[in-house]
Amino acid sequence: MSTTAPRREARVRPSRPASAGRTPVLLGAVHGLALALALLALGATLWDGVEERGTALAFGLLVAVGELARWSGAEERESAPLGAAGALAYALLGENAGHRTGHGVLQVVAVVVAAALVGCVPHVARGTGPEPDRLARRVLTVAFAAVCFQPLHDQGRLTQWGGPAQALLLVALLVLTTLWDAVLAAATARARTRWPFGPLLRDELRATLGIGSAVCATGVVMALAVAVAGLWALPVFSLPLLLTQLSFRRYAAVRVTYRQTIASLARATEIAGYTPAGHARRVAALSRAVGRELGLSEPDLTVLEYAALMHDIGQLSLLDPVPAGATAVLPAEEQRRIALLGGAVVRQTGVEAEVAVVVERQADPYREQPVTARIVRTVNAFEEMAREAGPTGPLAALERLRLGTARDYQPEVVESLARVLSRAGLTLPRSG
Amino acid sequence: MGSVPAWARAYVAAVAVLALVCLAPLTHLRVPWEIVALLAVLYAGCERVALPPGPRGGGGAGGATAQGMGTFLPVLLAGAFLLAPPAAALVVLPGALLARVEQRPRGPRRIWRAAQLAVAVWAASRVYGALGGRAALVAPDFPYALVPAGAAVLTYCAVLTALDCGILALAERAPVRGAWPGLFARSLAPVAVHGLAGLMMAVLWRSPYGPVAALLVLLPMYVSCWVFAQYHRERAAHQATIRALVQAVDIKDGYTRGHSERVGRASVLIARELGMHDERVEVLRFAGILHDVGKLGVPTRLLRKDGPLTPEERRVIELHPEYGHEMVRGIGFLGEARSAILHHHERLDGSGYPYGLAGPQIPEFARVVAVADAFDAMTSTRSYSRARPVPAALDELGRCAGTQFDPRMVAALVRALDRHGWHPAVTADTAPAVASGRPPAHPSGTVGRGAP
Numbered sequence: 001m002s003t004t005a006p007r008r009e010a011r012v013r014p015s016r017p018a019s020a021g022r023t024p025v026l027l028g029a030v031h032g033l034a035l036a037l038a039l040l041a042l043g044a045t046l047w048d049g050v051e052e053r054g055t056a057l058a059f060g061l062l063v064a065v066g067e068l069a070r071w072s073g074a075e076e077r078e079s080a081p082l083g084a085a086g087a088l089a090y091a092l093l094g095e096n097a098g099h100r101t102g103h104g105v106l107q108v109v110a111v112v113v114a115a116a117l118v119g120c121v122p123h124v125a126r127g128t129g130p131e132p133d134r135l136a137r138r139v140l141t142v143a144f145a146a147v148c149f150q151p152l153h154d155q156g157r158l159t160q161w162g163g164p165a166q167a168l169l170l171v172a173l174l175v176l177t178t179l180w181d182a183v184l185a186a187a188t189a190r191a192r193t194r195w196p197f198g199p200l201l202r203d204e205l206r207a208t209l210g211i212g213s214a215v216c217a218t219g220v221v222m223a224l225a226v227a228v229a230g231l232w233a234l235p236v237f238s239l240p241l242l243l244t245q246l247s248f249r250r251y252a253a254v255r256v257t258y259r260q261t262i263a264s265l266a267r268a269t270e271i272a273g274y275t276p277a278g279h280a281r282r283v284a285a286l287s288r289a290v291g292r293e294l295g296l297s298e299p300d301l302t303v304l305e306y307a308a309l310m311h312d313i314g315q316l317s318l319l320d321p322v323p324a325g326a327t328a329v330l331p332a333e334e335q336r337r338i339a340l341l342g343g344a345v346v347r348q349t350g351v352e353a354e355v356a357v358v359v360e361r362q363a364d365p366y367r368e369q370p371v372t373a374r375i376v377r378t379v380n381a382f383e384e385m386a387r388e389a390g391p392t393g394p395l396a397a398l399e400r401l402r403l404g405t406a407r408d409y410q411p412e413v414v415e416s417l418a419r420v421l422s423r424a425g426l427t428l429p430r431s432g
Numbered sequence: 433m434g435s436v437p438a439w440a441r442a443y444v445a446a447v448a449v450l451a452l453v454c455l456a457p458l459t460h461l462r463v464p465w466e467i468v469a470l471l472a473v474l475y476a477g478c479e480r481v482a483l484p485p486g487p488r489g490g491g492g493a494g495g496a497t498a499q500g501m502g503t504f505l506p507v508l509l510a511g512a513f514l515l516a517p518p519a520a521a522l523v524v525l526p527g528a529l530l531a532r533v534e535q536r537p538r539g540p541r542r543i544w545r546a547a548q549l550a551v552a553v554w555a556a557s558r559v560y561g562a563l564g565g566r567a568a569l570v571a572p573d574f575p576y577a578l579v580p581a582g583a584a585v586l587t588y589c590a591v592l593t594a595l596d597c598g599i600l601a602l603a604e605r606a607p608v609r610g611a612w613p614g615l616f617a618r619s620l621a622p623v624a625v626h627g628l629a630g631l632m633m634a635v636l637w638r639s640p641y642g643p644v645a646a647l648l649v650l651l652p653m654y655v656s657c658w659v660f661a662q663y664h665r666e667r668a669a670h671q672a673t674i675r676a677l678v679q680a681v682d683i684k685d686g687y688t689r690g691h692s693e694r695v696g697r698a699s700v701l702i703a704r705e706l707g708m709h710d711e712r713v714e715v716l717r718f719a720g721i722l723h724d725v726g727k728l729g730v731p732t733r734l735l736r737k738d739g740p741l742t743p744e745e746r747r748v749i750e751l752h753p754e755y756g757h758e759m760v761r762g763i764g765f766l767g768e769a770r771s772a773i774l775h776h777h778e779r780l781d782g783s784g785y786p787y788g789l790a791g792p793q794i795p796e797f798a799r800v801v802a803v804a805d806a807f808d809a810m811t812s813t814r815s816y817s818r819a820r821p822v823p824a825a826l827d828e829l830g831r832c833a834g835t836q837f838d839p840r841m842v843a844a845l846v847r848a849l850d851r852h853g854w855h856p857a858v859t860a861d862t863a864p865a866v867a868s869g870r871p872p873a874h875p876s877g878t879v880g881r882g883a884p
Contacts (some may be wrong), residue, residue: 053591077669097572163640173649210655217651225632228639232574234633237649239751240629244656251663260763265677267762271755316680316728349680 025189027081027133030184034136037143041109050111051103051112055096058231060115062086067119069245081245082238083119087112087138088177088219091146091227092170094153097230104154108146113139114351115297131189140184144179165225174216178208194423199295206298214244264307265349284308286420287379289371293416304353304372307358311376314342314359335363367409374410378417381409394421440603444544447595452545455552457518468519470643471511472486474650476527478504503626505623506534506653508549509630512584513565514637520557521550537584548595556588569638575629590622629653674721681727685735696720698804698845701852705829706800712768716797719822723776723801726756750785772797776805779836785822799838803829803845806837812855822854 003029050056091108094102103111106258149170161169182204182296189204190197225233266280287308291301315338330338343360347353358373366374378401385397398418405411504527509641511523528546535541560566565580567573579830593616600611629649636645678692687689701721725736729753734745741749757774760766775789775798810825820828826846833839 018642091611164642164644167641195599210659214652214655217648221636221648221652222644224641228641229572229574229577229635233635236578236628237575237632237736239625240649240656242661243625244652247656247663248657252661254663254666254670257763258666258673260765261670261673261677262758264762265673265680267759268677268680268725268728268822271726271758272731273729302550316684345680347678348672349676350669374835381597 024191027123027188030140030188030191030283031136035138037109038113038139041143042113043315045110045206046194050098051107052101055093055101055226055231056103056107056111056414058234059086059090060111060118061378062234063090063112063115064119067116068122070123071120072111080119081211081218081248082241082275083116084138085215085218085222085241086234086238087116087142087209088145088216089176089222092149092219092223093175093226097226097228102130105143105146105151105316107151108150109143112142118337133192137181137184138187144180145173148173148176167220170220171216176219178212178216179205181212184209195292196295199292199297203298211244211248214241262306262309262351264315269312269315272316275312276387278324280309280312282378283311283376284384286417287375287382289420290375290413290417291378293372293420294375296371300372303352303354304375306355307346307362307372308376308379310346310349310355311342311359311362313345313381314340316337316345332363339363351400358362365407366413371410371413374413376410378413382417439541440599443598443602444540444547445543447497447881448543448547449552451521451550451554454521454551458522461516461518463519463522464515467514467637468511468522471507471514471523474647475504475507475511476530478507479527479531491496496560496741505626506629506633506650507589508553509556509584509627510633510637511589512553513560513581513634514571515557517554517557517561519544521554522552522869524549533601543597548592551595552588552591556584559587560584562627566667569634572635572639577635581627582624585624586620589623591668593619628651632767677725678721681724684732685724685727691812692721692724693725694808694812695801695804698807698854699800701848702804702841702844705789705848706840715765715769716768716772716800718766719797720770720804721803722756722760722766722769723773723805724756725759726752726754728759729755750777750871754786768795768873771795772801774798776801778802780838781805781835794838797839803837803841806832807845822849847881 063083063086066080066086069082090103090111093103094103116135120135142311182201185204186197186201189195189200218237222233225237250395263281266284269275270277270279274286284305288301288305291304296304339360339362342362343356346356346359354370354372358370358376360423361369361373362377363381366377369377381404382394382397382401385400386393397416398421401409401414401417402411438664495842508520508524511520514520515523525546527662528549529542531545533541533543533545560580563580563583565577565584568577569582589694593612594616597612604871629652633646636649637643681692682690696717696781697720700713700717703716708716734741734749737745752772753776758772760770760773763770770793774786775794778784778789778794778798779802780791780794780799782788805831807825810820810821810828826842826849829837829845831841833842
């Protein structure tokens with residue numbers, strides 16, 4: 001085992017791939033670039049002195065407060081929207097209450113880095129952070145926006161264009177910046193997890209539509225409002241964004257609670273002795289990994305995870321447990337009956353109807369199933385078969401699944417499961 | 433609700449006339465029509481895409497408006513800051529008259545909403561102009577610009593609350609004498625935040641960057657609203673899941689239909705009587721609702737068995753507190769409730785299970801749930817016994833206080849029932865199709881009476 005203690009994850013995740021011990025090249029490059037840029041910016045700014053100290057201090061304060069108010073442990077893409085918006089606004093700032101500003105690209109980066117580091121201190125003290133990926137992304141994103149905007153501004157071309165065109169230019173720049181940020185995020189995630197790049201990028205872009213667009217719009221508005229009204233615009237417009245942040249926080253909190261409740265509903269079958277301990281959790285983790293491998297989107301993965309957690313819930317309605325909870329070896333009719341009972345229970349839980357559909361149709365032949373149900377069926381069968389056959393279980397189980405690809409299991413899903421397993425070193429995560 | 437009282441009709445008509453009076457100066461006023469048109473279209477658009485309120489969004493007029501107002505309010509307030517009072521009031525009309533109205537009667541409700549908003553916006557704009565806000569907008573004079581904006585927000589809230597109280601009193605005969613400060617205070621904070629966004633919109637509108645920049649202000653507000661709606665949806669789903677957990681117990685355990693929910697309610701009564709903090713009361717309610725969740729782990733045959741249990745079978749059933757604790761272990765927000773689920777069968781003299789804790793070793797929540805559980809078990813019909821009347825059950829609890837139950841909790845329950853009575857009807861009792869046991873029996877005749 002590695003010497004660093006792995007951070008406990010609240011959600012079910014497949015175990016880290018074997019290569020996670022050494023940092024991949026791409027990740028190293030991103031971190032190195034960000035670090036070099038930050039050092040260069042800090043050095044140059046210290047050497048030349050800070051231009052327009054008041055402005056720099058105000059924006060630095062905003063970024064630091066934004067980082068302080070960051071919530072940790074959330075899975076949202078942007079956990080410190082106020083800090084991000086403040087940093088972008090500083091990068092796009094061309095005027096302050098009608099006077100031209102003279103801070104260059106390097107000072108923007110230096111102020112943002114210093115403020116983000118200051119804002120990190122309490123989080124580090126609490127043991128949640130710093131997250132190097134996030135900091136590196138922040139530095140590179142802000143630098144990108146500043147490099148695009150500040151030279152244009154310094155040449156003085158913008159003033160000839162007129163106000164509305166300038167506003168539109170800022171929006172366009174931020175759209176570019178967001179794309180760049182999404183590519184960076186997807187690339188680092190890909191380097192860490194080796195999940196396919198396309199779906200990761202799609203998920204990043206989808207997340208951008210939510211809080212990302214709010215951050216960008218706020219960044220533009222702040223830059224323009226400071227240009228018109230001076231630094232007073234910062235506190236005035238931080239408040240609405242703080243409201244957005246609060247809403248997101250509550251949303252994230254209730255989602256965590258919800259996930260926990262679903263997981264304990266899933267544990268009911270294990271405690272009742274219908275299924276072995278940890279079965280639902282393992283099927284959920286493996287299903288998620290397979291879904292990821294097949295390129296499902298984040299909402300689909302959530303449906304998949306909930307359905308996998310609750311796939312055995314129908315057994316609660318049986319008077320006597322199925323031996324060892326192994327439904328994959330029951331007659332097809334019986335399997336389908338239990339699946340329908342499960343769907344009836346799931347429909348009462350208020351989760352999306354798609355989850356209930358997956359649970360109901362988990363025992364159908366794969367050609368009649370939605371893709372999520374195919375995954376649950378295959379992974380569940382694998383888990384049950386691999387468990388009973390000792391150390392060679394996983395290989396034997398995969399072999400049996402391959403034999404069943406005519407009717408029951410989709411060949412693509414089985415192959416994708418095999419790939420996921422080979423990356424994880426063919427060991428199943430066992431419950432502790 | 434079908435018919436509107438005559439007084440309410442007259443009141444709505446009067447406010448509508450007032451709104452028309454506010455609009456009257458438009459005939460001889462130079463109005464910047466392009467701004468009015470753009471804002472009116474924006475507002476109407478915001479109203480159309482307004483997100484449906486959460487499933488439990490009913491909570492009074494304040495709650496319903498607070499949810500829906502997210503995106504459009506900055507537009508209205510920006511109008512009040514930018515335009516002369518009659519023109520600002522005109523911005524309201526198309527959107528309010530076209531808006532979707534859920535409840536009947538639709539016509540009067542639309543007119544009422546339009547008139548009410550028009551009057552409030554007119555007043556806010558009037559106050560803003562009187563304090564010299566429009567001059568502070570053109571050459572942004574910043575700390576001062578906040579003063580007229582703040583005054584306008586206060587005016588808007590005050591007028592809206594006053595008009596709302598009038599209609600509540602006349603149409604729904606609700607007592608408003610004590611209610612209006614609460615309504616006012618609740619609406620002030622969100623309106624103030626949206627007022628700041630509106631001010632920013634107005635400043636940018638008048639700046640060289642123009643309306644394009646002003647529109648960007650709306651995007652974060654819209655996202656915020658959208659997330660808020662998502663939050664409500666997810667919370668409702670979560671509550672449904674908790675209910676599903678409980679129903680799963682009820683399905684297995686034929687006779688306890690509604691038992692869990694009633695124990696939750698009795699636990700809340702006791703907790704309120706003991707003066708617990710609101711958050712703890714809420715957690716205790718979940719403790720009561722989920723106390724038997726471990727029965728999911730007990731074979732259905734044992735739970736439904738008629739006749740005496742063998743010692744072996746009894747031991748299996750007595751495992752249910754530990755099963756329950758094991759199940760809810762991962763649910764963070766339950767906190768103290770988890771210990772209540774584990775220990776609700778402990779007895780004060782140490783002869784209970786699973787650990788045989790005694791006296792103060794038993795967690796407070798567990799002592800509350802134990803009393804509530806026993807009380808509901810006695811007052812509802814079970815396969816082995818008929819329901820007892822409430823006074824008899826309380827006598828029995830009193831007899832066992834000190835040996836089995838905490839006397840403090842028993843006394844609190846007695847006091848609470850004295851004050852509020854016991855109304856055991858279960859609200860959301862949708863009979864699941866799976867249960868084939870005996871029909872749920874609620875002997876409402878014997879239990880429905882409150883304590884003497």
